[in-house]
Amino acid sequence: MTQVDIREEVNRAAVEPLLPIEKKLIGWSLTVGVVLLVGLAILNHFIPATF
Amino acid sequence: MFDATLNDFGSRRADSVAAPVNEDWLAVVLGLAIFVLALAALANVDLIGWVVTTSVWSNLGQALKATSKDFSSLGGIGALFATYAALLIVLSASAVALKTSVTKFALAFTAVFWIAYASWVIGNFAHFAAVTSAEQQKFGISWSLKLTNEGGYIFALIAGLIIANFFPRFAEAVKEAVRPELYIKVAIVILGGVFAVTAAGKLGLASSLILRGVAAIVEAYLIYWAVVYFVARKWFGFNREWAAPLASGISICGVSAAIAVGGAIRARPVIPVLVSSLVVIFAVVEVLILPFIAQAFLAHEPLVAGAWMGLAVKTDGAAVAAGGITESLILAKNAAEGVNYQPGWILGTAATIKVFIDVFIGIWAFVLGYIWTNHINVTRDQDKAKFKEIWERFPKFIIGFLITFAVGLYLALGTSADIAKKVPAAIGEANTFRVIFFILTFFSIGVLSNFKTLWQEGFGKLAAVYLLSLFGFVVWVGLLISWLFFGGITPPLAS
Numbered sequence: 001m002t003q004v005d006i007r008e009e010v011n012r013a014a015v016e017p018l019l020p021i022e023k024k025l026i027g028w029s030l031t032v033g034v035v036l037l038v039g040l041a042i043l044n045h046f047i048p049a050t051f
Numbered sequence: 052m053f054d055a056t057l058n059d060f061g062s063r064r065a066d067s068v069a070a071p072v073n074e075d076w077l078a079v080v081l082g083l084a085i086f087v088l089a090l091a092a093l094a095n096v097d098l099i100g101w102v103v104t105t106s107v108w109s110n111l112g113q114a115l116k117a118t119s120k121d122f123s124s125l126g127g128i129g130a131l132f133a134t135y136a137a138l139l140i141v142l143s144a145s146a147v148a149l150k151t152s153v154t155k156f157a158l159a160f161t162a163v164f165w166i167a168y169a170s171w172v173i174g175n176f177a178h179f180a181a182v183t184s185a186e187q188q189k190f191g192i193s194w195s196l197k198l199t200n201e202g203g204y205i206f207a208l209i210a211g212l213i214i215a216n217f218f219p220r221f222a223e224a225v226k227e228a229v230r231p232e233l234y235i236k237v238a239i240v241i242l243g244g245v246f247a248v249t250a251a252g253k254l255g256l257a258s259s260l261i262l263r264g265v266a267a268i269v270e271a272y273l274i275y276w277a278v279v280y281f282v283a284r285k286w287f288g289f290n291r292e293w294a295a296p297l298a299s300g301i302s303i304c305g306v307s308a309a310i311a312v313g314g315a316i317r318a319r320p321v322i323p324v325l326v327s328s329l330v331v332i333f334a335v336v337e338v339l340i341l342p343f344i345a346q347a348f349l350a351h352e353p354l355v356a357g358a359w360m361g362l363a364v365k366t367d368g369a370a371v372a373a374g375g376i377t378e379s380l381i382l383a384k385n386a387a388e389g390v391n392y393q394p395g396w397i398l399g400t401a402a403t404i405k406v407f408i409d410v411f412i413g414i415w416a417f418v419l420g421y422i423w424t425n426h427i428n429v430t431r432d433q434d435k436a437k438f439k440e441i442w443e444r445f446p447k448f449i450i451g452f453l454i455t456f457a458v459g460l461y462l463a464l465g466t467s468a469d470i471a472k473k474v475p476a477a478i479g480e481a482n483t484f485r486v487i488f489f490i491l492t493f494f495s496i497g498v499l500s501n502f503k504t505l506w507q508e509g510f511g512k513l514a515a516v517y518l519l520s521l522f523g524f525v526v527w528v529g530l531l532i533s534w535l536f537f538g539g540i541t542p543p544l545a546s
Contacts, residue, residue: 015288016291018284021422021426025277026277026280026281027277029274029276030278034274037274040265044535
């Protein structure tokens with residue numbers, strides 16, 4: 001592989017504002033993740049580890 | 052997962068998955084072969100007892116021996132040469148499957164094996180490895196670094212780092228055999244059986260740990276990924292083509308996730324390759340730091356420590372290896388206080404969490420691929436994301452892990468007492484091979500970690516995102532989640 005000019009690769013990438021679909025992806029992902037984690041934490045509290 | 056021969060990647064389409072699949076299936080075959088050979092002991096036929104094992108030593112002549120007493124006549128050096136010869140033959144044959152020159156591989160592997168194993172032996176020197184006062188007395192020494200015998204992994208890693216950073220031409224010369232992902236995948240396949248034997252005695256705890264592992268998936272994919280993607284896009288101004296593989300590499304599973312997602316969103320191949328370089332370097336930093344932090348602050352929460360390694364360290368090799376070192380350090384610290392935990396649980400927790408995270412790489416890559424090809428860079432129908440990509444991107448070595456786990460569990464719980472009592476010793480011999488593949492993994496990770504990369508022009512911005520996301524968010528949220536779900540749960544005591 002020829003030496004990649006990383007600075008050129010990074011810098012030539014045009015600035016792209018966040019699209020609505022990206023904002024939805026981030027928002028939904030975080031919301032579902034936090035809700036699921038809270039749910040799992042509550043489940044974990046009521047179903048302690050067995051030995 | 053990380054194909055050491057990155058030079059092959061440059062001209063291929065980002066969505067090609069041929070090389071990783073071959074390596075995955077190869078790992079399944081090798082791991083299962085070792086596992087099956089070990090199980091011959093159940094029929095009183097010892098096929099792999101000649102494999103070399105190393106003990107903590109003050110007299111080098113007593114460092115090595117064959118794993119099984121049946122082969123004690125070989126002596127330590129004989130066992131070492133037998134192990135080298137067997138691995139050389141099997142892995143050189145594997146080189147054919149990987150479409151690599153057998154001669155080049157054999158020469159490279161010779162160097163890799165001997166340097167890596169020598170590092171392991173050095174790491175087992177009593178002044179480095181002995182932990183308790185009783186051990187120090189046994190070896191007649193007055194001081195020790197107390198790294199435990201698994202500190203030998205660190206020595207192998209450091210040997211690799213020295214070669215990568217000070218002898219780059221030698222690193223290039225041995226690159227054919229520098230395959231950390233192949234080695235760790237073989238080790239993980241074997242680990243399935245080892246963990247089964249550990250879990251068999253405490254099925255309730257094992258089930259609880261697996262259920263708690265689900266929380267790891269939720270965190271890695273939904274929370275980590277979203278935050279890191281936002282940071283990369285909004286704070287550092289990376290475009291989508293960069294941000295998606297970067298977020299995947301930092302939040303999910305380093306190399307394999309970066310490559311899978313890069314392929315799914317049809318990014319240029321160079322991008323996940325560059326991200327992968329960073330992943331390996333930062334994983335090395337984590338392996339050198341996190342286990343010791345865990346020992347210092349989480350010695351009384353051993354499974355929190357194990358889970359933390361699985362959630363915070365971002366390649367399979369480094370995460371599972373970090374789990375092994377953490378286990379060794381924490382067990383030693385507790386043993387010094389008179390509490391002897393059963394080994395295998397901390398490593399098993401780290402490995403299980405990592406495996407869980409790996410399972411869903413294909414699904415997440417498909418989700419992102421669907422969004423990209425249908426809503427962001429809308430493509431022709433034949434280029435859109437397809438369901439079959441989920442299977443193509445599924446890490447096949449996990450199938451091997453599940454097989455050895457299921458078989459090991461069955462043998463330990465579902466057979467007669469006569470057979471069941473032989474299972475731990477039989478799988479123990481396979482475990483010796485697992486240790487050797489860990490050694491090869493650590494050394495290989497080191498050889499691939501050229502820190503000068505970070506100083507390359509343009510890498511600074513990538514490294515900055517990585518540093519901020521990993522050490523500013525991922526590591527600490529991972530610790531919080533580990534604490535929430537594994538706090539207060541301790542391994543059973545050793546009998």
